[in-house]
Amino acid sequence: MRIYRIDHVAQVVPDLDAQVSLLSTVFGFRAVSRWDNQAVGTRGVRMEIPGSWGHAWLVLSPTDEKSPLRTWLDEHGGRPGLHHVGAEVPDLDAAIVELEERGLTLTDGVPGKWAEASLSPPEHGPGVLWRLRGPGTLAMCGDDSPSPVEASAVDGPTLGVVALDHICQAFLDRDELARWYADLAGFVQVWRTPDDEHPDMADLVLNVPGSSICWEVIMPRGEDSFIEKFYARNGAAAHHVTFQVSDWDAAKAACEHHGLNTFDDEEGVTDGAAWKHTFVHPKQTGGVLVQLFWEERPGVWVRSDKIAPAAS
Structure with a gap:
């Protein structure tokens, strides 16, 4: 398909x-x-x-x-x-x-x-x-005869979103789901963490042919993984949605301005270029766990060269 x-x-x-x-x-x-x-x-x-x-x-x-x-x-x-x-x-x-x-x-x-x-x-x-x-x-959501909406000015700072980067799904075996998507619709694996990089999880990212949006699969590792708890409650559901922002400090300031509490902040440097990410709780976004990220240079946050030849 x-x-x-x-x-x-x-x-x-x-x-x-x-x-x-x-x-x-x-x-x-x-x-x-x-x-x-x-x-x-x-x-x-x-x-x-x-x-x-x-x-x-x-x-x-x-x-x-x-x-x-x-x-x-x-x-x-x-x-x-x-x-x-x-x-x-x-x-x-x-x-x-x-x-x-x-x-x-x-x-x-x-x-x-x-x-x-x-x-x-x-x-x-x-x-x-x-x-x-x-x-x-x-039309596929009852929107057979939509009415146009006039653009309105936004008063105050926004997060500065510049792209919907990926959708993340929880699953018990990342490789099994990656093979399923590859066979079903040609999804291509481009990035994965080593099995032991994180104590409670392992993940991989798939490119969706025909789209700039990627698909991430996260699986539990260890005895007390947050993913295992999520899976027990929700099954193989979407875990979070990730947006890229253009200015990290401005995005964080907008979160503070609007009363959004961020958590699990992380930052690093890859090949001399910085990257940062954080999360916003579903209770403050309308039911969707949101991840925000910024990268100093395109491709340093999620890199295709992280896949070993045997795993590609």
């Missing part, structure tokens, strides 16, 4: 306007369209991510108590969170046939328009939801 490109990341929240305001004033995202589709029970806003041409962030909310999104929120204890990743494939019908042949169950969709499924190995239970559509209309 080929993926032309990743179109968007979608989150579900109970309060649409509050989340759009947060993403505008803090993250610097720009709302470009919105819709209120009572027939499918979905309200939403499509937002541009600075520096990420062709990639959007969708904020979704239920229109009433009968909405499938209300059911989703109820199943998650009323907590907001990342709902799915939207992508374009060259042939939707062929993609559906392949998914079914691999034992993947479609969980939602509109015939001829889009289909939703977890693209993780089915024997491990649900993972990250993907919504796939063929070339043509962007």
Whole structure:
């Protein structure tokens, strides 16, 4: 199955306007369209991510108590969170046939328009939801007739986001999931930590063909891994989303200005160039664990030369 490109990341929240305001004033995202589709029970806003041409962030909310999104929120204890990743494939019908042949169950969709499924190995239970559509209309979230949104000025500092860098998924065996994605959709492994680099985890990063967004897989190591605890609660779900910022000090100052508490700060120097990263808790971002990073020179934070020939 080929993926032309990743179109968007979608989150579900109970309060649409509050989340759009947060993403505008803090993250610097720009709302470009919105819709209120009572027939499918979905309200939403499509937002541009600075520096990420062709990639959007969708904020979704239920229109009433009968909405499938209300059911989703109820199943998650009323907590907001990342709902799915939207992508374009060259042939939707062929993609559906392949998914079914691999034992993947479609969980939602509109015939001829889009289909939703977890693209993780089915024997491990649900993972990250993907919504796939063929070339043509962007609509796959009830946004069949969106209304444009006029740009509004942002008052105050933002994080200075310049790109959506990657989505991270938790899994018990990083190599197994990497082989699965490579066989399913041609994901290419470009970076991995040595098995013993961290006491509680090991990770790797995959390039997604047709997209500048990468896919990270983290797995637990040791007796008390935070990933094992996360997996026990959530299964093979998305763990965090990572954005690049243009100015580290300005981003940290914006976090302080908006009352965002960062944690697990780390910094280093690779080949003479500095890099830094930190995290913002899901309670302060609308249900998504956010990682922010800055690098003095492109490619020093995540480097393809970290893969040994035998592991490539």
